[in-house]
Amino acid sequence: MQTVITVLVLLLVVAVSSTAIRIIPFAVPLPLVQIALGALLAAPSLGLHVTFVPEVFLLLFIPPLLFADGWRMPKRELVHYRGPILLLALGLVFFTVAGLGYFIDWLVPAIPLSVAFALAAVLSPTDAVALSGIVPRGRMPQQLKHILEGEALLNDASGLVAFKFAVAATLTGVFSFWSASSSFFVVSLGGVVLGIAITWPFNWLRQRIARLSEDDDPGVQIILITLLPFAAYILAEHIGVSGILAAVAAGMAMNFTTDLGSESIATRMRGASVWAMIEMIFNGFVFILLGLQFPSIIGRALVDAHNLQDGELGALVTNVLAVYAALIGLRMVWVWLLRWVSSRRIAGQGVNSALPGFRIAAITSLAGVRGAITLAAVLSVPLTMLDGSPFPARDLIVFIAAGVIICSLLVATVGLPLLLRQSKDVGQEHEKREEREARTAIANAALTAIEIECQAMTHDGGRDDAEVVSEIARQVALVYQRPLHSESDDLLEEGSARRRAENAASIARHLHVTALRAERAELFRRRASNVINDETLTRLLRETDLAESAVLSRGGKSHAAEKKL
Template sequence: MDLVFTILILLLVVALSGVVLRLLPFKLPLPLVQIGLGALMGAPPFGMKVQFDHELFFLLFIPPLLFADGWRIPKREFFLLRAPILTLALGLVFFTVVGIGYFVHWMIPVVPLAVAFALASVLSPTDAVAVGSITGGSRLPPRLLHILEGEALMNDASGLVSLQFAVAAALTGTFSLGDAALKFVLIAVGGLGIGFAVTWLFSRVRRRLVRWSGDMDPASQVALLLLLPFAAYLLAEHLHVSGILAAVAAGMTMNYTDILKGHHAATRMQNNSVWNMLEFVFNGMIFLLLGLQLPGIVGDARLDLDQAGGGELWYLAGYVLAITLALVLLRFAWVWISIQCSGLLARLRNKPWQKVRVRIVWVTALSGVRGAITLAGVLSLPLVLENGSAFPARDLMIFLAAGVILCTLLAGSVGLPLLLKKLELPAEGQRVQEERLARELTAQSALKALDLRADELAQHEDPAYGALALRVSTRVIADYQQRVEAAGEEGELPEQARQDARIERDLRLTALRAERDELYRLRRERRIDDQVMRALMRELDLAEASLTATGGSVH
């Protein structure tokens, strides 16, 4: 009963965290607000405590978060920017693991090298969600935003796989670079293959079920989809390959199956709503849990200091700041060297090359914010070694990881807005141009189909029916013609059409809200029942969602 009560309280606080964020007189990233709320709940007089089963914690949070990241990442941008993404997600991760691992072992000699590598592994994944909450997402250059999203997806997998090797070395006391490299390739390829196979099989089974039953309830399809990341992860782990990469591959493969294609609009809408909610709740729960640990972590600082070899308490803060600074400088150095190498390669191939400003390199360096995956990874460290003794410096590793998460969030919150303030962005991004093109071409396709269908209806044997069809088709065709004009490039006609669309959207929203108020009145007076109200309210909500979704696209 206590567990259920605790989960309900955490869900309530996660839900209220967005409200608290809006009520603050100053701007803070949502993860920092959630960490603060968690720390408040863990401190006296509340004193809320949560005991972790690290294996259950890892299984519960990691697969769905990685699956959702893989599902939502823009596939075209990921392919076009694969070189810088893989450079950051693979090269920078191993550069960070080696550099930070040796740095921590040098700074705190009592920490075994394998344990230092484990800490460096959990610190290597970045959190694009946290960066978006700091910058607002749209303030970042689109190319850089896509690179950061792709990096955050792939370095989650590479960092956590590195963690598995580091923990295995700490548990067994042996490590072979050649064996580890070969094993990494095998478990990586196996994990990717399992993720692809599970998604493909899921798609085939769903098609068979639809064929046998004629249709499937959207809620049933969403429930099956929720099990997919766990199925991929558990199957891969059972076969001793990477469950982490299996969850990523399952998510990335999802858009290439037919689950979200065809005429299953209700399923698409429910999928998006459910996964948006799960991402928000799971990320929020992880940051809340970090906050809950902070009072205990600070209270046990003396014990953590003993694990570090003793000294003054301020040494712990110095360790955290030193590791954070090292992470930023290593990231800056890697990005700067990668850019110089890319420029040199382009010149050797006589290809055009646009020089990257140092400000962008610093933005990229400070965008390496650590978040949910780092916390989940460090809390997954085992409690004991194979001989039954305690895992070396485990509490110290949790302290350092939690401190680095806070420091990178604070550094990003202060530094990124300052760096982005003077950064010039294009007036109209590629995404807006592509959206206009898509709207224009889809509307033109609809006009062609409407013309053909209107001709068929006008030839009906009943003249009255033909005249009615002509009036209705004229009205519908005019609506699509207005969309084509509004989607055009700059000019007097497109601007007038967009102004017309804005006025029409405003009037339609006014009408929809009046309809909703009238439904509430009818329900209060018991002239309609709840079932009728829900059906009509859903229609109004869909219509309003459609209008508000296009509100920012018609300029």
């Protein structure tokens, strides 16, 4: 009963936090509000206690969230920006582990070098979920947004693998660079291969099940898709490869292999709603649980500090600030070097003014906020060594990691809006132009389809309402010459007799559906040729699906009428 009550309370807090950010007169990121509410729930007077089990946390919350991010990541941008994404997700992680590890060992001598490397490894992954809660939609330049999302998808695995090797080195006292490198390659590549491999037969099975159901029950399809990230994660962890990369790869493989044109409208629409709800609830749970852990983390660190820092709270806070400053500094250096190398390459092509911009480097550095993966990983550090002695400085590194998470959220909350205030997003203008061109193209496709279908219907020798068909086709075509889809109520007023009115409505529905399906086909064609990206496709496809659902829902005999036509 206590578990049920706890889950219901957490659900309520997720809803309250989402409402609170709209009531608060100043801008506050949702993750910070949820962390604060979680910390309040940890008060002894409320009696809410949640034991944080990192393995369970990683299994329940991380796979579906990373799967959804991988599924939503635009394919075109992922391929186009693969170079910067890999350099940040792999190169920056190892650069951070090495540089920050030695810095922590120098800053806090009580932390052994291998433990310092473990702390640096858990601090290297960034959190795109937390970033999306800080930066409003449309404020982050599109190019940078796609790069940061791709980085966050991949650096979780590289950071966690480096963390596991550092912890193993601490426990055993043995570390081999070549063994760690080969193991990292096998674990990472194995996770990617498994995620892709499990998605192909899954999609085949899902399509076979869909064919067995005459009405293409969307509930079955949605349940199967929801289970996929968990299956990929569990199977990968069972055979010893990266479960996180398997979940990410499964999401990306769904993006590449799913034929949206073969899915029913109900499956697409209900699936989008279900996944939006899952992401809202799970993201909320992640940050509320993070807040619930803070009181105990601070308490244990203060007790441990009596031996490590002479009981001085100021020294603990100073260590957190110094580690965060070093983390940002290393990230800025790496980003600056990448931009400098890129500018030199461009300058070699004749562009004399190609210089790396400090503001973009600063935005990229502050946008690397830390979140759930960092906390889950650091809390998974063993309590004891193999001989039963306490793990060295465990409570201290947990406190530093939690403090860096808060610092990264606070600094990004204040700094990013200032840096983005005068940012002109060329990518967003390109996306808007891309959407306008797509709207024009699909409207033209709809008008062409209406004209062809009208000609086919009026040339049918068995019809005695050719004039009515032509008039209705003309009125339907007017709808697609307007900026937004709206079905004209005048279509239902054709004819005075009941049968004539029903026939006119059926014809109108049929022509509307024909036009909308032509729009959808044009969207798929433009996406297949990379004229538009997945985000534009998803946005316009949803509008088309909603319009077709509205048309088909008018009258209980719409499907039968279509068959007769």
